[in-house]
Amino acid sequence: MDLAFRRLGLHPDLVDYAEALAIQRQLHTDVLADQSPSTVLLLEHQDVYTAGRRTEPEDRPKDGTPVVDVDRGGKITWHGRGQLVGYPILKLAKRAMVKDYVASLEELLIRVLRREYGITSTTVEGRSGVWLVDGGRDRKIAAIGLRVHRSVTMHGFxxxxxxxxxxxxxxxxxGISDADTTTISAEVGEEIAPADVVDAVAAELAAELPRFLGGAHITPAAEGALS
Known part of the structure; x- marks a missing residue:
């Protein structure tokens, strides 16, 4: 099966969350029906809070800011300018691959951070995503939240x-109150935008994800606006 890449928009072309979610849902339908190849969407969102199925009332914005409730796992998070978001819509060769798939997303981001920016990051037992753990409060630098329906993935990192x-x-x-968040820019002391990171992340995804599809062919990345 093929693996395609689409770049929906990076700053200044920020992508509305509802529009991206509609594209994900249509892709999920098409990939499930073998009418489209498994596809990785890469983008930068307009500011939005999204809440996964496990979000508690006390996790939500203190000032009452509206939240989009979605069907992914996990709890509440924020997306917006300066954050690289990836949505792999993959038809997994086996449903049992989900745990390994999540671990692979974490590990490929860890590799990019180490190789490109000299940032040492890791995973934390019982907590998804990628973390910096260096003696103080743990700092989360990448979040992961998924939905898998009939062996086709949605949402991502x-x-x-x-x-x-x-x-x-x-x-x-x-839903984690005893840790902080951080960014690549904060850790290296200079501005590193999603546009600076996207090629390295896409290369890692292209190298890592085909094994979950049973031998995929890589389709070159598509640039441009929503379509």
Whole structure:
């Protein structure tokens, strides 16, 4: 099966969350019916809070900011300018691959952070995503939240690049109150935007994801606006 890449928009062409969600849902239908190849969407969202199925009332914005409730796992998070978001819509060769798939997303982001920016990151037992653990409060630099229906994945990962951390102060990010968030830019001391990171992340995805599809052919990345 093929694996395609689509770049829906990076700053200044920010992507509305509802529009991207509609594209994900249509792709899910098409991939499930073998009418479209498994496809990775890469983008940068307009500011939005999204709440997964496990979100508790106390996790939500303190100031009453509206939240989009979605059908992914996990709890509440924020997306917006300066954050690279990836939505792999994959038809897994086996439903039992889900745990390994999540681990692979984490590990490929860890590799990009180490190789491209000298950032040492890791996973934390019992907590999804990618973390910096260096003796103080743990800091989350990438979040992962998925839905798998009939062996086809939706949603994916969000890597903090140059985004503000202020929106996270208005919620309990991912339902975790005893840790902080961080960005690539904060860790290296210079602005690293999603556009600076996307090629390295896409290359890792292209190398890693085909094994979950049973031998995929890679389709070159498509640039441009929503379509």
């Amino acid at each position: 969000a890597l903090n690049c140059s985004n503000s951390l202020t929106p996270f102060e208005n919620i309990v990010p991912c």
